[in-house]
Amino acid sequence: MAYLELDRVGKQFGAQTVVDDFTLAVRKGEFISFLGPSGCGKTTTLQMIAGFLDLSRGAIRLEERDLARVHPAKRGLGIVFQSYALFPHMTAAENVAFGLEMRRLPRGERAERVRAALTMVGLSGYEERYPRRMSGGQQQRVALARALVIRPSVLLLDEPLSNLDAKLREGMQIELRQIQRTLGTTTILVTHDQNEAMSLSDRIVVMNQGRIEQVGTPQETYERPASAFVSQFLGKTNDFAAAIDRSASPARLVAGSWSAPAPAGATGVVTISIRPERIGFGDAGLAAKIVTRIFQGNHWLFQCESECGSAIVIRQNDGQPQPVEGDAVHLVWRADDMVLRTGGAT
Amino acid sequence: MSAVTDTAALSPSATSDRRGVRAPWALAAPALMLFVGVLVIPLAMTVMLSFHDWGQYKGIEPVFILKNWREIAADPYYLEMFGRTLRIALLTTLITAVLGAPEAYILNRMRGPWKSFFLLVILGPLLISVVARTLGWALLFGGNNGLVNKLLMSSGLIGAPLRFMFTETGMVVALAHVMMPFMVLSVWAALQRLDPQIENAALSLGAGPLTIIRRIVVPQIMPGVLSGAIIVFSLSASAFATPAIIGGRRLKVAATLAYDEFLNTLNWPLGAAVAILLLVALALIVVGSNALIERRYAEVFR
Numbered sequence: 001m002a003y004l005e006l007d008r009v010g011k012q013f014g015a016q017t018v019v020d021d022f023t024l025a026v027r028k029g030e031f032i033s034f035l036g037p038s039g040c041g042k043t044t045t046l047q048m049i050a051g052f053l054d055l056s057r058g059a060i061r062l063e064e065r066d067l068a069r070v071h072p073a074k075r076g077l078g079i080v081f082q083s084y085a086l087f088p089h090m091t092a093a094e095n096v097a098f099g100l101e102m103r104r105l106p107r108g109e110r111a112e113r114v115r116a117a118l119t120m121v122g123l124s125g126y127e128e129r130y131p132r133r134m135s136g137g138q139q140q141r142v143a144l145a146r147a148l149v150i151r152p153s154v155l156l157l158d159e160p161l162s163n164l165d166a167k168l169r170e171g172m173q174i175e176l177r178q179i180q181r182t183l184g185t186t187t188i189l190v191t192h193d194q195n196e197a198m199s200l201s202d203r204i205v206v207m208n209q210g211r212i213e214q215v216g217t218p219q220e221t222y223e224r225p226a227s228a229f230v231s232q233f234l235g236k237t238n239d240f241a242a243a244i245d246r247s248a249s250p251a252r253l254v255a256g257s258w259s260a261p262a263p264a265g266a267t268g269v270v271t272i273s274i275r276p277e278r279i280g281f282g283d284a285g286l287a288a289k290i291v292t293r294i295f296q297g298n299h300w301l302f303q304c305e306s307e308c309g310s311a312i313v314i315r316q317n318d319g320q321p322q323p324v325e326g327d328a329v330h331l332v333w334r335a336d337d338m339v340l341r342t343g344g345a346t
Numbered sequence: 347m348s349a350v351t352d353t354a355a356l357s358p359s360a361t362s363d364r365r366g367v368r369a370p371w372a373l374a375a376p377a378l379m380l381f382v383g384v385l386v387i388p389l390a391m392t393v394m395l396s397f398h399d400w401g402q403y404k405g406i407e408p409v410f411i412l413k414n415w416r417e418i419a420a421d422p423y424y425l426e427m428f429g430r431t432l433r434i435a436l437l438t439t440l441i442t443a444v445l446g447a448p449e450a451y452i453l454n455r456m457r458g459p460w461k462s463f464f465l466l467v468i469l470g471p472l473l474i475s476v477v478a479r480t481l482g483w484a485l486l487f488g489g490n491n492g493l494v495n496k497l498l499m500s501s502g503l504i505g506a507p508l509r510f511m512f513t514e515t516g517m518v519v520a521l522a523h524v525m526m527p528f529m530v531l532s533v534w535a536a537l538q539r540l541d542p543q544i545e546n547a548a549l550s551l552g553a554g555p556l557t558i559i560r561r562i563v564v565p566q567i568m569p570g571v572l573s574g575a576i577i578v579f580s581l582s583a584s585a586f587a588t589p590a591i592i593g594g595r596r597l598k599v600a601a602t603l604a605y606d607e608f609l610n611t612l613n614w615p616l617g618a619a620v621a622i623l624l625l626v627a628l629a630l631i632v633v634g635s636n637a638l639i640e641r642r643y644a645e646v647f648r
Contacts, residue, residue, distance in 0.1 A: 052546050073552050085547035089565040098561075099551035150551065 003028035003063060003186055004049070004154055010057035011044050011210075018044045020210045022058070026154075029184045031177075033197035036207035037233070042190045045207075046156050049188065050079055062153060073102075078147030078185075082159040084139045086131040092118065092142045093127035099150040117149040118142075120179060137168045144176070148183065155180070155187040161196060173199055194234050198222065206230045223275075225339060231273050238279065240272045240286070240308040253340075256307030258286035260335050273339040276301075276312040281323060282332035286311075290327050306331060396619035406614055414619040424603075424620070428627070431600040434517055435583035439575045441522040446529030447571050451563065453530070454537045472527050480591045483520040487511050487592070516592045517599075521582045528581065529574040536570025572639045580628050600624040 002025035011019040019041040026032055034042035047053040049060055051072030060067045067075060087095050093114050100110045118124055121141035131139050140160060147155060161169045161176075177200050180187050191197050197204050198218040206213040206221055206229075214226040225231035228239070242255035244262045251262040255272055277299075288306035295301075300322050302313040311331060315322060323329050396414055399407040418424045453464055471479055486493045487510035495507040510516035540563070541547075548558045586601040593599065598606065600620060607617030 050546070050550055052549070072546075072549050073554060075550070076552070077550055079547065079550045081543045081547060083541050083543055085541045085543040087544065087548075087562055087566075098548070098553070102552035102557070146551070 002026065002061075003030075004188075005061040006045070006049075006058070007061065008058040009045065009048060009055055009060060011041070011048060011053065012056040018210050019048070022210075022212060024205060024212070024215065026186060026188070028186055031180055031187045031189070031200060031202045033189045033191055033201040033204045034207055035191055035194060035197040035204050035233070036213075038192055039209075040207040041210040042192075042207050043158060046158055046188065046190045049154070050077055050156055051075055076150065076152055077154050077156055078150055078152030079156045080140075080143045080147050080158065080160040082162060084131075084143040084160075084163075086139055086142055086146070088131050091128050091130055092123065092134070092145075095131070095142055096146045096149050099146065103150065113149055117145040120148070121145045122175075136164055137172065140164065140172065144179075148179070148185070152185065155185045157187065157189040159190055159192070162191070162193070169196070176200065198234070206233060208233075223339075225273070228271070228273070228341065231339065236276050236312055236314075238274050238276060238311045240274075240306075240311075242270050242272045242308075244268065244270065256286050257284075258331070263335075263340065268342065271341045273341065274333050274337055277314040277316075278337035279311070279313045279331050279333050280315070281313075281329045283330060285330035285332035288329055288331050290323055290325050290329060293322070293325050304329070304331065392618045393622055395615055396622050398615040400613050400615045414616045417616065418619055418623065427598055427603050428600055428623070430514065430597070431583055431624070434514055434521065434589070434599060435579050437514075437518045438521040438525055438582040439579045441518065442525050442529040442578050443571050443575055445522070446526055446574065447533045447564075447567065449526075450530045450533035450537060451559075451567075454534065468530050469527050471524065476524055476587045477591070479524060480520055480588045483516070483523065484511065484591055487516055511592065512594050512596050514593075514597065517589055517597070520588050520592050521585060524585070524588055525578040525582055528577045529571075532574030532577065533567055533570045536567040540566055569639065569643050572635070576632050576635060580632050583628055584624060 004026040006022055006024045006026075009019060009022040010017065022041075022045055024032075034045060036042050044053060048055055049067070051067065051070070055068065062070075062075070087098065090098070096114045096117050097110055100113060105113070114127075115124070118127060121144050123138060123141050123145065126134070126138065126142075129138075131142065134142065140163075143160070157176075161172055164172060173196060180200075189197070189200060201218060203215060204218055204221050205215050208229050214221050214230045216224070216226075221230060222234050225234060225237075231237045231239075240255045242253055244267055245252045245254045245259070252259045253262040253270070253272075286306050286308060288304040288311060290302050291305050291310075292303045293300060294303075295317075297317065299317050300315045302315070302323070304311045304313060313331065395406075397410050397412070399409050399411050399413060401407070449468065453461065453468070456464060487495075489511065490507040492507075492510065494510065495504075498504045499507065508515065510519065544562060544566075545558050548562045553561065584601055585599075586605065589597070589599045590602050590605070593602065601624065604617045604620040604624070607613045607620060611617075
């Protein structure tokens with residue numbers, strides 16, 4: 001049973017289609033990420049759910065109720081903005097209390113819930129601080145507390161972590177996930193950061209140019225990308241042009257000097273897509289030469305020039321000797337680890 | 347670049363040290379001379395002048411007496427004059443704030459060609475001489491058959507024609523028009539600092555449009571309104587052309603009074619005393635309210 005349902009939603013700005021045919025069913029308590037490059041329509045979709053933008057086509061339903069008929073102020077959604085949009089003339093506690101005030105909660109209960117919300121985000125003791133006197137991370141927490149204190153039916157996060165430095169961002173990601181798990185609030189996160197989307201969400205909606213490319217769990221989208229765009233946007237990937245050789249029996253899939261039994265049904269020119277960490281060095285396989293070798297602590301990053309174009313290989317730093325720059329190597333991988341797409345490499 | 351800095355740091359010679367002290371003064375000298383020459387000296391002379399004696403036949407006598415100041419303090423005529431100046435300036439400030447702040451807010455929410463068009467409409471008056479603008483108002487007011495009265499009467503707002511010429515009402519209306527751009531610009535600047543998402547944030551928390559304006563927008567543009575008010579107040583309290591044309595000889599304010607003392611009565615010392623009093627009063631009000639505003643908003647707006 002879908003809790004929040006987007007049904008063929010579209011948004012048009014003049015002649016430009018920003019979001020097209022967006023259909024998604026969100027279950028209660030689910031953490032969904034809209035992932036895509038800037039301008040892919042993810043924020044526009046979020047703003048349509050929030051009610052800041054009208055839909056050009058389609059419908060959004062929350063618990064079977066058409067949201068088009070609900071005023072944005074009455075939707076009861078919690079939103080954390082990229083700029084936080086805190087009220088600078090109010091203290092942290094006043095900021096958090098604002099939504100409760102609008103709901104005409106009695107003063108006592110209001111104070112109680114504000115205190116609980118600020119404690120939850122680790123800001124007890126900061127009640128009387130003004131936003132300008134807080135760090136970016138603290139402002140972010142106030143914004144989160146302000147959105148959660150109204151017990152929203154859906155929590156919408158618009159690139160909430162993009163203004164924080166890397167270390168703080170990682171900490172906030174873990175905290176955000178814990179808070180969301182504890183409260184069980186249905187959450188939609190808009191982000192362009194694939195790591196953020198993967199570490200936080202139950203399902204990822206990969207978007208490109210206003211359209212959904214793939215919906216799936218982080219693992220699915222990473223390991224079984226539905227399109228070249230998804231495989232390239234989610235992490236690094238190697239695309240090799242390959243061909244089906246029907247002269248052999250049974251037919252073989254051939255890329256340079258690498259070959260494997262062809263999967264059933266594949267014909268003509270195909271593209272093999274393999275993640276860099278799934279490629280190993282072997283005695284026979286795709287012939288390549290190591291161009292650069294970069295040490296990154298827990299792993300090695302190799303850039304190779306292979307028969308089928310440049311390739312990236314990541315090897316765990318497991319103490320085994322690794323090839324050095326200039327070495328001639330053979331790239332091998334398991335058939336299970338590659339994704340096959342018909343058509344040439346993009 | 348770094349080599350130059352290094353050399354300078356390693357050999358701090360006595361000459362360069364002395365030059366370091368002198369250089370700011372030398373650089374500031376032209377501006378300082380202008381400031382002293384055209385502001386401080388004339389002002390000091392005016393202050394001196396206000397203590398000089400004056401007679402119908404003897405003219406100005408360079409002595410030190412308190413006659414002019416005593417006259418201003420004792421004669422209720424001057425109290426009335428300064429009271430009127432203050433009243434007009436306050437009313438003008440109030441009207442520009444009440445009309446100008448919403449005007450700036452609406453203007454800020456407009457888009458495309460309309461925004462620039464209306465901005466031009468609002469700022470346009472600044473391009474026209476204040477005398478021409480005020481004479482325009484005089485034409486519109488023009489006695490009982492003026493355009494403004496005809497409009498107000500035909501719309502049923504008033505039964506009998508209002509008197510605008512030579513009244514404080516007329517002065518306030520004309521001054522408010524003249525001063526409006528300053529208020530709009532000041533509020534406009536404050537609106538630019540507003541987070542564009544802040545109204546959406548309040549909306550999502552359940553606030554209606556009026557609550558958003560009252561609780562979120564107004565408190566944040568208040569510093570802009572107040573600084574605009576300071577500009578408008580000090581400009582209208584010292585305004586000359588508008589009160590002179592609309593108020594005429596009959597209805598004087600501090601500025602026109604000082605002018606008349608200087609150029610009609612030729613009692614320069616008394617005129618100087620009036621001018622100095624206006625300056626001091628304005629300076630006190632502006633500095634005082636500025637300090638108040640800064641203390642009130644120090645915590646929120648840095």
